[in-house]
Amino acid sequence: MIARNPTRAVHIGSTVLGDGHPIVVQSMCATKTTNVAATVAQVEQLAAAGAGVVRIAVDTPNDCRALAEIRRRTTANLSVDLQENYRLAAQVAPWVDKIRYNPGHLHHHEPERPWSEKVRFLVDVAGQHDCAIRVGVNCGSVDPSQQEKQKYADPTAAMLASALEHCELLDRLGFTRYCVSLKDSDPARVVDVNRRFAAQRPDVPLHLGVTEAGMPPEGIWKTRLALEPLLAAGIGDTLRVSLTVPFDRKREEVEAGQQILDDVAAGRRTTHDAPAERRLNIISCPSCSRVENEAFVELAQQVREATRYAADQPITIAVMGCRVNGPGETDHADLGLWCGVHTVHLKRGSLSLGDFSYQAVLERLTAELDRLIAERSGGR
Numbered sequence: 001m002i003a004r005n006p007t008r009a010v011h012i013g014s015t016v017l018g019d020g021h022p023i024v025v026q027s028m029c030a031t032k033t034t035n036v037a038a039t040v041a042q043v044e045q046l047a048a049a050g051a052g053v054v055r056i057a058v059d060t061p062n063d064c065r066a067l068a069e070i071r072r073r074t075t076a077n078l079s080v081d082l083q084e085n086y087r088l089a090a091q092v093a094p095w096v097d098k099i100r101y102n103p104g105h106l107h108h109h110e111p112e113r114p115w116s117e118k119v120r121f122l123v124d125v126a127g128q129h130d131c132a133i134r135v136g137v138n139c140g141s142v143d144p145s146q147q148e149k150q151k152y153a154d155p156t157a158a159m160l161a162s163a164l165e166h167c168e169l170l171d172r173l174g175f176t177r178y179c180v181s182l183k184d185s186d187p188a189r190v191v192d193v194n195r196r197f198a199a200q201r202p203d204v205p206l207h208l209g210v211t212e213a214g215m216p217p218e219g220i221w222k223t224r225l226a227l228e229p230l231l232a233a234g235i236g237d238t239l240r241v242s243l244t245v246p247f248d249r250k251r252e253e254v255e256a257g258q259q260i261l262d263d264v265a266a267g268r269r270t271t272h273d274a275p276a277e278r279r280l281n282i283i284s285c286p287s288c289s290r291v292e293n294e295a296f297v298e299l300a301q302q303v304r305e306a307t308r309y310a311a312d313q314p315i316t317i318a319v320m321g322c323r324v325n326g327p328g329e330t331d332h333a334d335l336g337l338w339c340g341v342h343t344v345h346l347k348r349g350s351l352s353l354g355d356f357s358y359q360a361v362l363e364r365l366t367a368e369l370d371r372l373i374a375e376r377s378g379g380r
């Protein structure tokens with residue numbers, strides 16, 4: 001057993017977060033949501049591995065229709081992942097147990113409408129359909145107004161302010177059936193921002209995770225660096241280990257999460273160092289139904305192999321599976337790739353270097369990597 005903060009209970013279908021209940025391990029489907037058979041098979045695979053909640057992404061009315069059919073074929077606790085089109089919540093809420101929204105994304109769709117009205121809409125929908133809510137703050141898509149307000153503060157200040165602001169509004173609306181996540185790809189920032197949030201809102205259940213942790217085993221090491229100190233300090237009621245693995249191996253996320261919980265309970269801690277401080281750091285997204293080409297997973301592995309020669313360089317390379325979140329979430333990396341259906345977009349920081357075939361992009365990537373290393377060592 002792990003000693004825990006006294007958070008309130010949040011019911012999600014047949015499971016409960018917080019209030020001393022066992023920490024729930026979650027995961028997410030990577031299959032196309034419209035491929036009902038494949039998605040149901042993945043939901044069942046994850047639930048059988050021990051996932052207490054399984055998340056599914058929806059972006060279109062077709063996804064919503066598919067979700068209704070998925071619900072009919074599984075009894076697993078389902079969470080829906082909304083992007084910009086928050087209004088889809090009304091179509092999917094009857095079929096799920098939790099709605100996850102990202103405060104940063106509420107600013108894109110219907111920009112003239114205040115975000116607080118959009119949250120009110122989500123609260124009404126959740127209330128009508130017996131759903132919990134997750135306020136999911138992510139480092140790659142922080143609320144732009146908070147980023148502006150906090151631009152002179154520390155790196156996680158905007159994430160923290162955004163989460164607290166949404167909690168305040170949900171409380172004012174009388175909706176308490178919510179949890180919060182604050183995810184970053186840097187484990188140290190995950191520890192920092194979650195500690196600060198828990199100090200201010202010890203009553204709110206926290207969903208822990210490192211976003212874009214990447215491929216195992218490095219992705220598991222990074223996640224351990226963040227989750228172990230938090231869990232040992234009583235922070236966290238649910239967690240996800242986000243791993244870039246082939247779709248049929250997604251159960252490894254659940255197994256890794258359970259192993260972390262067992263190790264923390266037994267007082268065992270990872271011996272691995274923090275990434276990026278002294279070596280090449282590859283971050284990659286865990287895949288979801290928005291992946292445009294499954295070759296993305298293989299590409300991430302090829303990037304790791306092709307760049308091993310630069311292992312001792314403090315450089316970050318980001319590999320993302322889609323154009324929805326890929327462009328924003330590669331901005332902070334030294335080199336970034338986001339994958340389309342037929343091509344891969346390559347970036348250096350926020351500068352676009354163009355589109356390349358899946359075969360050709362590796363050569364250009366290593367050329368850019370060599371150039372970056374030469375520049376940093378002063379040998380232009």
Ligand code: SF4
Pocket residue numbers: 285286287288289290291292320321322323324325326
């Ligand atoms: S980057 Fe795109 S494909 Fe990858 S997890 Fe995020 S939304 Fe899904």
